[in-house]
Amino acid sequence: MDEEQNKMRVSFLGVRGSYPVPGKATLRYGGNTTCNVVEAGGHTIIVDAGTGIISLGIELVNRHLKTKEPICATLLFTHVHHDHTFGFMFFKPVYFQSTIISILGPKTFAGDIYQELRDLLVSPYHPVALDEMPMLATFGNLMGGEVLRFRPGAQNPQLMCSSTGADPDDLVVKVCANPNHTKLGVLHYRFEYRGRIYVFATDVEAREKGEPTLCEFASGAHLIAHDAQYTDEDYYRGNPPKKGWGHSTVKMAVKTAQITGAEKLALIHHDPEREDDALDVIEKDAKKLFPGAFLAREGMVVEV
Numbered sequence: 196m197d198e199e200q201n202k203m204r205v206s207f208l209g210v211r212g213s214y215p216v217p218g219k220a221t222l223r224y225g226g227n228t229t230c231n232v233v234e235a236g237g238h239t240i241i242v243d244a245g246t247g248i249i250s251l252g253i254e255l256v257n258r259h260l261k262t263k264e265p266i267c268a269t270l271l272f273t274h275v276h277h278d279h280t281f282g283f284m285f286f287k288p289v290y291f292q293s294t295i296i297s298i299l300g301p302k303t304f305a306g307d308i309y310q311e312l313r314d315l316l317v318s319p320y321h322p323v324a325l326d327e328m329p330m331l332a333t334f335g336n337l338m339g340g341e342v343l344r345f346r347p348g349a350q351n352p353q354l355m356c357s358s359t360g361a362d363p364d365d366l367v368v369k370v371c372a373n374p375n376h377t378k379l380g381v382l383h384y385r386f387e388y389r390g391r392i393y394v395f396a397t398d399v400e401a402r403e404k405g406e407p408t409l410c411e412f413a414s415g416a417h418l419i420a421h422d423a424q425y426t427d428e429d430y431y432r433g434n435p436p437k438k439g440w441g442h443s444t445v446k447m448a449v450k451t452a453q454i455t456g457a458e459k460l461a462l463i464h465h466d467p468e469r470e471d472d473a474l475d476v477i478e479k480d481a482k483k484l485f486p487g488a489f490l491a492r493e494g495m496v497v498e499v
């Protein structure tokens with residue numbers, strides 16, 4: 196087994212928070228909202244369906260039309276705010292009968308992932324209802340604490356009580372529910388494959404001293420992708436101040452990386468009002484605090 200096959204491939208397809216921002220001033224970091232893809236052991240796991248998922252859908256369908264192989268994927272939702280779901284109805288594979296997709300997301304007081312996606316696609320807001328989409332979809336609810344095991348060659352994940360018993364060739368995904376995002380909270384995902392660990396933690400309001408739930412969950416990660424929508428200026432002195440809006444500052448993300456012993460820190464969920472030049476400054480400052488920090492850019496691929 197060569198070194199490359201031991202690694203996870205993480206693709207950042209949408210790194211913008213809140214709403215898409217196309218235009219000249221956002222070309223370098225990208226204007227699409229959250230979509231992250233993890234590939235390992237032959238599995239493709241998509242996290243969130245912000246507008247960044249749309250280009251992935253086109254690519255997967257083009258490949259399918261050429262090879263005739265069905266599209267098989269797993270789509271995990273962190274939560275269902277619009278910036279994390281708005282690409283779903285434009286994700287081309289859902290309109291193909293041969294597509295097999297497992298969709299898992301949070302169950303909250305407001306409903307479960309099936310109900311929430313169904314309600315998002317209701318007429319007159321979208322012409323195709325969830326149940327009318329030709330894909331073969333299975334839905335699963337996550338409440339935090341679950342362990343998903345992706346076995347080699349298997350299309351659907353197995354739900355386990357713990358990672359004890361997982362084989363070294365399995366891709367294991369752990370789920371953590373964190374209440375520290377406005378009203379209904381958010382799910383974080385931890386990917387483990389052949390001893391390498393990647394944690395995706397978007398839409399979380401951490402703390403200056405570290406947020407205990409996330410720090411414990413992300414312990415030992417090689418790469419953490421962490422919400423860093425705000426600067427200290429935005430958070431404490433903005434007009435209005437953004438404290439309590441459900442997102443972290445760059446310093447909070449750095450603190451998480453320091454406490455957990457991460458090698459690298461990808462800052463994500465960039466503020467839509469922040470243009471490329473301002474993001475360059477944030478990245479430079481973040482590197483001074485934590486040398487392994489960088490700002491995720493749309494289209495960036497990182498091996499973990």
Ligand SMILES: [Zn+2]
Pocket residue numbers: 212213229276278279398464
């Ligand atoms: Zn968001």
Ligand SMILES: [Zn+2]
Pocket residue numbers: 274276376398441
């Ligand atoms: Zn959110």
